[in-house]
Amino acid sequence: xxxxxxxxxxxxxxxxxxxxxxxxxxxxxxxxxxxxxxxxxxxxxxxxxxxxxxxxxxxxxxxxxxxxxxxxxxxxxxxxxxxxxxxxxxxxxxxxxxxxxxxxxxxxxxxxxxxxxxxxxxxxxxxxxxxxxxxxxxxxxxxxxxxxxxxxxxxxxxxxxxxxxxxxxxxxxxxxxxxxxxxxxxxxxxxxxxxxxxxxxxxxxxxxxxxxxxxxxxxxxxxxxxxxxx
Amino acid sequence: xxxxxxxxxxxxxxxxxxxxxxxxxxxxxxxxxxxxxxxxxxxxxxxxxxxxxxxxxxxxxxxxxxxxxxxxxxxxxxxxxxxxxxxxxxxxxxxxxxxxxxxxxxxxxxxxxxxxxxxxxxxxxxxxxxxxxxxxxxxxxxxxxxxxxxxxxxxxxxxxxxxxxxxxxxxxxxxxxxxxxxxxxxxxxxxxxxxxxxxxxxxxxxxxxxxxxxxxxxxxxxxxxxxxxxxxxxxxxxxxxxxxxxxxxxxxxxxxxxxxxxxxxxxxxxxxxxxxxxxxxxxxxxxxxxxxxxxxxxxxxxxxxxxxxxxxxxxxxxxxxxxxxxxxxxxxxxxxxxxxxxxxxxxxxxxxxxxxxxxxxxxxxxxxxxxxxxxxxxxxxxxxxxxxxxxxxxxxxxxxxxxxxxxxxxxxxxxxxxx
Numbered sequence: 001x002x003x004x005x006x007x008x009x010x011x012x013x014x015x016x017x018x019x020x021x022x023x024x025x026x027x028x029x030x031x032x033x034x035x036x037x038x039x040x041x042x043x044x045x046x047x048x049x050x051x052x053x054x055x056x057x058x059x060x061x062x063x064x065x066x067x068x069x070x071x072x073x074x075x076x077x078x079x080x081x082x083x084x085x086x087x088x089x090x091x092x093x094x095x096x097x098x099x100x101x102x103x104x105x106x107x108x109x110x111x112x113x114x115x116x117x118x119x120x121x122x123x124x125x126x127x128x129x130x131x132x133x134x135x136x137x138x139x140x141x142x143x144x145x146x147x148x149x150x151x152x153x154x155x156x157x158x159x160x161x162x163x164x165x166x167x168x169x170x171x172x173x174x175x176x177x178x179x180x181x182x183x184x185x186x187x188x189x190x191x192x193x194x195x196x197x198x199x200x201x202x203x204x205x206x207x208x209x210x211x212x213x214x215x216x217x218x219x220x221x222x223x224x225x226x227x228x229x230x
Numbered sequence: 231x232x233x234x235x236x237x238x239x240x241x242x243x244x245x246x247x248x249x250x251x252x253x254x255x256x257x258x259x260x261x262x263x264x265x266x267x268x269x270x271x272x273x274x275x276x277x278x279x280x281x282x283x284x285x286x287x288x289x290x291x292x293x294x295x296x297x298x299x300x301x302x303x304x305x306x307x308x309x310x311x312x313x314x315x316x317x318x319x320x321x322x323x324x325x326x327x328x329x330x331x332x333x334x335x336x337x338x339x340x341x342x343x344x345x346x347x348x349x350x351x352x353x354x355x356x357x358x359x360x361x362x363x364x365x366x367x368x369x370x371x372x373x374x375x376x377x378x379x380x381x382x383x384x385x386x387x388x389x390x391x392x393x394x395x396x397x398x399x400x401x402x403x404x405x406x407x408x409x410x411x412x413x414x415x416x417x418x419x420x421x422x423x424x425x426x427x428x429x430x431x432x433x434x435x436x437x438x439x440x441x442x443x444x445x446x447x448x449x450x451x452x453x454x455x456x457x458x459x460x461x462x463x464x465x466x467x468x469x470x471x472x473x474x475x476x477x478x479x480x481x482x483x484x485x486x487x488x489x490x491x492x493x494x495x496x497x498x499x500x501x502x503x504x505x506x507x508x509x510x511x512x513x514x515x516x517x518x519x520x521x522x523x524x525x526x527x528x529x530x531x532x533x534x535x536x537x538x539x540x541x542x543x544x545x546x547x548x549x550x551x552x553x554x555x556x557x558x559x560x561x562x563x564x565x566x567x568x569x570x571x572x573x574x575x576x577x578x579x580x581x582x583x584x585x586x587x588x589x590x591x592x593x594x595x596x597x598x599x600x601x602x603x604x605x606x607x608x609x610x611x612x613x614x615x616x617x618x619x620x621x622x623x624x625x626x627x628x629x630x631x632x633x634x635x636x637x638x639x640x641x642x643x644x645x646x647x648x649x
Contacts, residue, residue, distance in 0.1 A: 058550050058642040079554055086552020093646070097547040101239035113232045114552040158551070 004067075005165060005198050006032040006055055011064035013050050013221075024050040026221040027064070032200065034165065037192045039209050040202045042218035048202040049170055051218065055200060056168040057085050069165070086115055090159025092169035092188075092201075096151040098143040098158075104130060104150075105139040108157045115162065129157040133187060149180035153187065160191060167191075169201035173208065185211050237565040240537065247533055248569060254529040255573025255626075258522040259618060260580040265518055266614035267585060269511040271607045276508070277471075279435060280501040282366035283380050285354065287329070287465040288474045290500060291317065291481070294493045296462060304462070305417055311459025313490070320484055321466065326473050331358035332461030334451040338414030340444070342402045349398075349412070351444040353451020354465075356384035362467055374592070376605055379433040382445050389449040391429035397441025404428050412444075416456035424454055433602060436503065519618070526622060531629035534566055538633040545637050546645025558638035559631060566630030567623060574619045585610065 013025040025047045032038060032055070040048050053059035054066060057073055066073045068088065076084060090111075091097075098107045108126035113119070130139050133153040143151055152172060159167045169188065173181035185201075185208050192199045209215050217225040241248045280286050293300070293307045300307035309317070314332050321330045334353035339346050354362075359382055367377045385391045392412075398404055406428055413423040426446065434440045452458055468477060478494045485492045498504060538545070545558055553561075585608045594603040637645070 053643050056550070058646070082549065082552055082554045085550065091547075091550050093547070095543075097543065097646070099236070099544060099547070101236065101243050106235075110232070110548075111551045114548075114557070162552075 002033040002035075004031045005034045005036075005069060006030070007065075007067040008054070008061075009065045009067075011054060011061040011066060013047075013054060013059070014062045024221050025054070025061075028221070028223060030216070030223065030226075032166075032198065034198055035192070035196045036198050036200075037189055037211075037213045038198070038200045039212040039215045040200065040218060041204070041206070041209060041215060042224070044204075046218040047221040048218055050221075052168050052170045052200065052202055055166075056089055056091060057081050086111060087162065088165045090162060090164040090167040090197075092152065092155045092159050092167060092172045094171040094174045096143065096148075096155045096175075098151055098154055100143050103140050103142055104135060104146065104154045104157075107143070107154055108161050111158060111162045126157070126161055129161045130154070132160075132191075133157045147180075148176050149183060152176060152180075152184050156184070156187060156191065160195065160197065163195070164197060166198045166200065169199065171202050171204070173203060173205060178205075178207070181205060181208060233561055233564045234568075236561060237568050240541070240565055241569060244537065244540075247536065251529050251533040251569055252573045252576065255526050255570055255622060256576035256580055258526045259574050259577025259622060260584065262519055262522050262618045263577065263581040263611070263615050264584055264588075264608055265515060266611040266618070267581070267608040268606070269515060270609040270611035270614070272511065273508060274609065275604070276501075276504045277497075278366055278368075279380075280497050280504050281467075281471070282363050283377075283435060284501065285352070285359065285362045285382075285465070286497040286500050287331075287362060288468040288471060288497055289466040289478055289481070290333075290463050290495045290497075291466065291485075291492050292463040292495075294491045296493060297495075300462070307462075308417065308457060309461045309464070314459060314461055314464070316488065317464060317485070317490065320488055321464070321481070324477070324481070324484075326468050326470065326477055327466050328469050329358060329361045329465075329467035331355050331362070331465050331467075332448060333463050333465050334448060334455060334457065334461050335463075336414050336451055336455050338412055338454075340398075340402065340410055340412050342404070342408075342410060345402065347398070347401060347442065349442050349444050350439070351392075351412075351446050351451065353446045353448040353455075353461075354384070355448045356386040358465075359384055359445070362465070370607070371605070374605065379602065380435055382432045383430065384445065384447050385429055386447075388427070388429075389447040390425065390427050391447070392426040392450065393430045393432055393445040394428060395434050395440045395443035396431045397437075398444075399431060401441055404431070406430070412446075412454060414454045416454075418456060420456075422454055422456060424450065426450060435600060435602075437600065515614075519621075523621060523625060527625045527629055530566060530570065530626045531633075533569070534562060534630040535633040537565070538562060538637045542637060542640070542645050545640075546642050546647075549638075549642045549645065555638040559634045562630045562634035562637075563627050566626045570623050570626035574622055578615070581610075581615075584608075 008028055008030040011025060011028045015022045015024055040051060042048055054061055105126055108130055109122045112122040112125060127139060130136065133156055135150060135153050138146060138150060173184055176184060188199050189211055191197060214228045216223055281288060296307040318330055321327055331354060337350045340349045363381060371377050382393050394404055408428045409425045410428060411423050412426050413421060416422045434443050452460065468474060474496050478496060482492060482494055588608050593606040595606055596603045
């Protein structure tokens with residue numbers, strides 16, 4: 001049985017650029033279900049990243065409501081939102097955004113440590129996840145010693161280590177070659193199946209859209225098409 | 231643990247910048263610590279000079295009004311022989327007191343038959359002067375012989391033998407064993423003259439008094455002043471300098487109880503020179519401290535501000551994955567505290583090395599208003615060193631707090647989009 005994980009009701013996001021107001025998203029309503037593997041695509045400036053930021057609760061809508069499970073996220077203050085993200089949402093960034101002074105293992109341990117989990121448990125979980133993403137032999141390596149694909153695997157491991165409900169990946173393959181991109185999307189897909197974690201990612205690459213359950217095309221801040229592929 | 235690890239590694243990431251900031255803190259810290267050590271040595275030397283060198287003791291007791299009205303009407307304010315006996319027995323009951331000695335100041339004219347000059351003299355018991363001077367020199371000063379000129383020794387067996395300050399030697403052609411007439415006014419206003427034998431010379435430590443000062447046996451002073459058994463004040467030496475204020479309060483009460491309205495002054499109140507030097511060096515220390523503190527703050531603030539700006543995206547990432555705003559501030563404050571703490575430790579090591587070199591070099595200099603060179607020594611002023619470390623840690627924290635707070639309150643999407 002499918003359950004709604006995220007619900008957006010008439011969400012609008014405006015930005016002030018100098019003296020100009022830019023409407024990045026316009027009255028978007030959307031329901032994302034648990035366990036979905038979903039791609040948001042569209043041209044540059046279509047509002048993909050804005051939508052991801054709002055779903056990831058690292059930005060707030062100008063108008064409209066966002067529900068995460070049954071929680072109206074507008075009712076949460078900054079500390080509650082931070083805790084909410086730390087417990088339920090994993091992030092994979094275009095530029096990997098790993099902490100350069102920490103090893104792969106330490107990067108993956110970080111979200112659990114921020115939650116206050118003890119070091120022993122944190123280390124065991126992080127090592128296990130790194131093994132699952134195929135980086136068993138690189139746990140002590142710092143990000144600058146890893147390839148782009150390996151860094152993104154570390155980022156995926158970091159996102160998954162908290163056992164999240166949702167993983168947000170904003171252009172996770174933008175800085176990778178096509179083969180590595182395919183491998184990363186397949187890895188995400190595998191994790192989605194094994195762990196039943198909802199994945200939402202944005203992409204420009206139409207070839208990657210073949211692997212998803214559902215794809216949403218954004219244009220000028222509005223949903224143009226919402227296709228479910230089975 | 232993670233904050234500490236992140237902080238250490240982040241400092242190591244910008245090693246050159248961290249080292250420059252660390253050196254600024256270390257050098258600033260050692261500059262303050264060395265100057266504090268130098269003035270501590272001066273304060274300590276001046277304290278010994280005042281209590282033991284100028285023979286002020288810790289407390290001076292006289293009848294209330296002696297220091298002002300007593301100049302015009304001494305007879306009324308002097309301590310008579312019975313006053314001295316009564317007060318002596320009251321004071322002896324206090325175990326904190328090491329020495330009680332009556333003193334009598336007088337002034338007059340001394341002559342060598344060809345020339346005359348004014349003199350001021352202090353009458354003191356020959357045994358008491360030795361006890362008062364105990365502790366005047368440090369062990370190091372004894373080794374190098376510094377301060378020997380300042381020591382005074384009277385002859386208890388010969389009450390006519392007096393000591394004269396060294397400036398009188400060329401002025402009055404004084405020689406050891408020479409008889410020299412002293413002419414003073416008695417307490418009743420009559421002229422009185424007695425011969426004193428020159429028994430030694432000493433340095434007052436002050437160019438202003440070094441050509442007019444004499445130390446007389448109390449008996450000789452009393453005879454000159456026609457005040458048998460009397461004194462103008464009592465000097466007390468305590469076992470512990472820290473008891474000075476407490477003893478003053480207690481003794482005032484005890485004296486009142488036996489019918490004496492006394493004025494009790496501490497050595498600090500009587501030593502103008504100590505107070506002037508103390509105030510002057512405190513101002514200089516404050517000035518240097520402010521400058522060094524400003525330089526260190528600017529350096530740490532610059533280092534931390536750059537670090538925050540460079541790591542804005544990292545801050546955004548950490549915020550996204552669950553680090554609270556307070557956590558961001560804590561991270562940078564930990565870094566700053568670490569940097570400042572290591573800087574202070576290095577600063578302390580530099581201080582210890584330079585201090586050792588300076589003290590071993592046996593450098594000396596002539597301070598203003600001093601007839602002789604004094605050794606340049608540097609102490610360890612633990613109190614000021616601790617205060618400096620605390621201040622540096624505080625300002626270091628503040629220097630990190632402000633940019634970190636700004637970064638922590640930046641919207642996460644702006645931080646993540648920072649290039």
